[in-house]
Amino acid sequence: MPSPKLVPLAPTNGERESSVALVRYRTASQSLALRARIVLACAEESGVALLTRVATRAGVSREMARRWRIWS
Numbered sequence: 001m002p003s004p005k006l007v008p009l010a011p012t013n014g015e016r017e018s019s020v021a022l023v024r025y026r027t028a029s030q031s032l033a034l035r036a037r038i039v040l041a042c043a044e045e046s047g048v049a050l051l052t053r054v055a056t057r058a059g060v061s062r063e064m065a066r067r068w069r070i071w072s
Helices: 013-024 030-043 051-058 062-071
Strands: none
Touching: 013 030, 030 051, 030 062, 051 062
């Protein structure tokens, strides 16, 4: 069964800036920084980046990238 179509992810400038800041902060928890990296990667390519590409870039499984993509 094919996976459902992804709704484009389009964070506002403020959301994008706060996500980038989370990735850069040394004191941010690693899990929060990882989630921010996944969400930022998903927002590329008009908001519909391929999950396999996002997972490879973030160094996580495709399933983990899919879960965070859904909850964003």
